[in-house]
Amino acid sequence: MRPTLLLLPFLVACGSLGTDPDAAAAREVNVYSHRHYDTDAQLFEAFTAATGIRVNLVMADDDEVLTRMEQEGANSPCDLLITSDAGRLGQARMRGLLQPIKSAELESNIPAFLRDPEGHWFGLTMRARVFVYNKNKVRPEQLDDYKDLTRPEWKGRVLVRSSENLYNQSLLAAMVAHYGSEAALAWAEGITANMARTPKGSDTDQLLAVAEGIGDVAIANSYYVGKLMSGTEPEKAKARETLAVAFPRMGPFGTHVNVSGAGVARSAKHLPEAIALLEFLVSEEAQRLFAEGNKEYPVRPGSLAEVLQRFGTLDPDTLDLAQLGLNNATAVKLFDRAGWR
Amino acid sequence: MSHPLLSVFDMHFAHPGGNAVLSGVSFTMPVNEVLVVVGASGSGKTTLLRCIAGLDRAQRGRVMLDGTLLQDGAVFMAPEERPVGMVFQGHALFPHLTVDGNIGFGLHRVPKAERIRRVADEVASVGLSGSGERYPHQLSGGQQQRVAIARSLVLRPRLLLMDEPFSDLDRHTRKQVRTEVLQILRAHGTGAIIVTHDREDAYHMADRIAELDQGHFIRIAPAEAFRKEWAQHPFQA
């Protein structure tokens, strides 16, 4: 075979790059999103079907997206920013990347603590940081508070991923907000001392490790638990049989939650379309898809996935979510001091 | 003569799928002899050396050295086991080792003190005293040549094979090195087969000269015979 023939597919693909049959669509909205879920693709399709507005999507990580919006400035094509962290939404607001939106639809359907008071961003779904334990070894009444896991009896039994993970950072940020940094540091140190192993792997890996008896309780995000418990993969059957969920509280406050949320970009060229998409995402139909498809807690009451109902009742901490962003750096520093890798 | 130093009988070699390079070379060499092999390029001179060394494996033939069977139809002694030294056309010095390192390379099993002594003796005997710490690229062509020879001789081989050993030396150095090499060979009592295309080299060094043509020796005779003939036909190789 002539070696240059190997290049043929590359050249063909290069020629067809950027050609797009639907590019002529009349109305569109441009979205920068941190969310990578299949559910979101379905939601955007449903939106296009209902309104005729095409959704263009760039998916990347939060901070990279924010840097990109900053550098694009007024020319940024972004209309709607979707992230999976309230802290980042707060930052986007502070950096002047978002604009306030007034919408009765949004305000009436989203509880006040899950949106920015001035309408710069709105929560779409909640994810709770919960305890997942081995039913055969642990009684749920031992797991009332996040602090419980720092007690000596849990030594060598706690599983949690690395502090590189955003959801660990926002959990500790919430503690900083409620109790101050000293208590938060003590908690991080207590957990580090009780770890069953050095942090590694994903949230799902922590759950599987509990099922395998590597530890007895894991700290994980609710929607990973929901996906695992409602799944059908045979190799995870053991986990589905052994695991149960507890909703720890933060002292007098509820269970720590973060949100996936969205805000309209200051540079938006398609303002009505962006608002329409935002409103669509809190519609009953969309909220049900978030809940069923991705096992997230909808911000709109009702429509809870069956698997989440089985876990028990979520009583979310109503802390001002902007606090998560403000205290995130502090939380990371405390992790470093606690030696939580 | 009791028994010969080297005897080669009916040696055949062909490259895989290629033409025959050696087709039935036979000869014997007495102890201490310096045999010079001449012949047109492509006549198989280098291949002959490589087959005696064991670097190429002759498809047929028997090689005996000093009463030891090196190769026949059933036996093949690996080149590193043969008491044979070889000096390559390009010297093939190890550029990452000093003069001492090159000369001591084959002595790694010898106790250190003795190795140092033997290397020093050898360095002195080829006139390179004081250059032991230098690297090959810091030496002249003649010096490199001497290192290559010393490196082989320090192991006291029964037979030394040399492939165009003086080809990149100038006329003056060439004469000098030639004489030195001959002295060293005589002093150690080492037999040698030297391949060259240079007639002057040939009759200055050889006890006998063998002429290789189309894969076998067409003549082996004392150097003097060739010298006379060459004087009459100066332009034939």
Next chain:
Amino acid sequence: MVRYSRPLLPWAIGALVLLLLAPLTVVVTAPFHAPAPEWAHVFRDVLPVHLLETVLLLTGTVLLSVVIGVLSAWLVAAYAFPLRGLMRWMLVLPLAVPTYISAYTYAALLGPTGTISLWVHDRSSFRPDIVDLPGLIVVLAVVLFPYIYLPARAVFASGLREQLEAARMLGAHGSRRFLGVAVPLARPAIVGGAVLVAMETLNDYGAVKYYGIRTLTTAVFRSWTGLSDLGSALRVALILVVLVTLLLWVERRSRIHRRQATDAIPMSRQRLTGARATLASGWCLLVLFFGFVLPGGKLLLDAATPQPAYTWTTDLIALRNTLGVATGAALLTLLIAVLLIFLLRHGQGSWTRGLVRAATLGYAIPGAVIAVGVMTAAGTIDRQAGLSFTLIGTIGLLLYAFTVRFLAVAVQPMQGSLARQHSEVDDAARMLGASPLRTFLHINLPQLRPAILAAAMLVAIDVVKGLPLTLILRPFNFDTLSTRVFEMARIEQLRETARPALFIVLCVLPPLLFLDRQLARSEG
């Protein structure tokens, strides 16, 4: 014709180089003026551990890769044994598996709750766990060693015949010829490959994050995303750049006073028999198994499991985009690399060499940081030029970013090939009345053809496997295979990464095998 009396072309190329340097300048200068509010913390509490683990990971991975790569290359080049012909080219296959994919599949098999670990644990009390620092070293080395295997094999097979034969005639057996002669003489090639392994290791983010290892690259992201301090992140990135520059300096030094490839005669291979032959075949099979068969097989198995929500079109479009970007990036990078090479050959003074060296620094910088530099430079141009649109998010800028990042990969083989062309030939052409440009086009360039092809393949492979640049700079609705893998891994659906990951491996294979064949031809 352009002549030095009117040096228009060199100036034009110089301007181009400056354009390439813009994002690098941002990355290298920003650490000195951008605010870095958390620097004190990063310096005291982050850097020490991250630096330590970086050094451990780097040392371990490089050493293990050297052992695997050099030993395999020696066996294949110096001996004849069963399956050798097959193993010779198959041992490059591991390079088709990106490090992050190798890391995920190994964790799924041999992690604490991996399939194989569970199987072993059910039958004994032992629980294998590869998800730690030593484990990651193995996981990285078994897919990165071909960077060393390939050049070492080339040198062993055709550069050292006389010296190795001389060693044999001095009584040296196999192991001594290998350690005493072949390895020291192939050192420049081995060090060159080791530097590539080091760069890949330093640049990895997906694998180290998943394995919980703290490296300089995770420190960049910890500062940037965790502490929201881009300034500190850029400072950490600068340390990374300094480290890589150090490595490159070591590489350059290793070539001083070294003549490599002294002759071009293929080595005659020694036939192994009996236990030795079995051992040689067994070693190669083992390396191939861990580097390719195991991760590749796991991908294949996962890809074959039914996935109800899966649509082929998404991956096929991603495949098309991947091939397109790889081709575009390779062509653009080559064009610029050829211009630089022209400048190197026919330009004046040492400033050209300095410029070229600076322009190829992009390979030393993590992709995400390059992306910041590119976005900052493009944003500045947007504003200064008063554009009504933004360059960011265009295919053009993405290709430009790839060029900035991978220029070194293209320039290096060409530079090597050019160095082997005697300058006398250039002089002869000039004396026959040819201009520098004509000399370059008609004398130098035709001889560079193999090197140019190799460079194109190398860039294409890197682009197909690479992730961060595409992720951050891509246009709307633009997926590539690596962004697909990343998105699925991000939401912990590792099984769903198998199909796009398999496509990546398949895309990388043809250029990889092309490279292998090109090298093999020179090995005889």
